[in-house]
Amino acid sequence: MKSHTTAHRKSGLWIAAMVHRLSGLALACFLPLHFLALGLAIDGEAQLDRFLAWTANPWVKLAETTLVFLLTVHLLGGVRVLLLETLPWREGHKQLATAAVAAAALAAIAFLVRAA
């Protein structure tokens, strides 16, 4: 039945939960690459310098900006869930989720401006 599983997924807080989950998965995928890059420092200075020079590539900067967004949105989304589950109930979770996305976008833009 095609329409039985769709309408409830248009809600802002359902989307916020998905953003939190997918950003977490994306960060988990990134983590091995991060450790790989850190591991270059052990292998020698020259190799690390070559890698750092490669990260000056605009496409890498754009990827890093995406990472900053994912990290911030996941962190703030997690804080929202912790607040929801540990403190007395408060309304306004849609506003909190929107603020988390806006703050993450601002952090990513600030990173891009500094990197440019």
Place this chain on the structure above:
Amino acid sequence: MAMAMAIEVSIWRGRANGRYQTFTVPLDQSQTVLDVVTWVQRKLDPTLAYRFACRVGMCGSCAMTVNGRPRWTCRTHISKVVEAGRVEIGPLANMPIIKDLVCDMAEFFAKWQRAKGAFAPGKSRHDPIERISPAAAERVAADAAIECINCAVCYAACDTVRWNENYLGPAALNRAWTLVNDVRDAGQRERLAALAADGGCHACHSHHSCQEHCPKALSPVRSIAGLKRRSLEAYVRGEL
């Protein structure tokens, strides 16, 4: 804008591997979705199976999926949901279909039992009646959740129910929250242990779909958050 004189109504027929069948239904003033289904059953196809009882939003038996959204059909005007002269009506999701618009709610209610959603008395008829102040914090918390009509709209709208068959679901957990706040209840420790177990309150992902769809404007997600806090406190105290 004036409504058309008739609408095309697609209604689910058969079981899970069934299909939508389209009927043409004349429109009437103040017509509800349930009125439309009843008209089809009485005038066009008496084999159409569906459930209803009170028709006034009290019994919770007429919930269906209308244009992809679970709703109580006796309190939903057709004018509110009709799109371009068409409306699609199916059974609630997350439960096996028995026939047409009737789904099997046995598991839904079995989960109420698993959530220990029944009052556990601790006194006899010889004890004096306990006085509960309407202003007591526990009573206020229970009041906010107590008007559930067991319609299963929240259960059908919940993706955690869809993804985790062990999950008790928002309605059962909301019911349990009202009992957790009943100071007369003598089964609190067992109830909290059942609620904190696998598939209990901690399985909720806080999608808020239950709150978005509840026709009684209740907030099961708020009740579940309360259960998460209570079980965490009990765990810290070594009671779980």
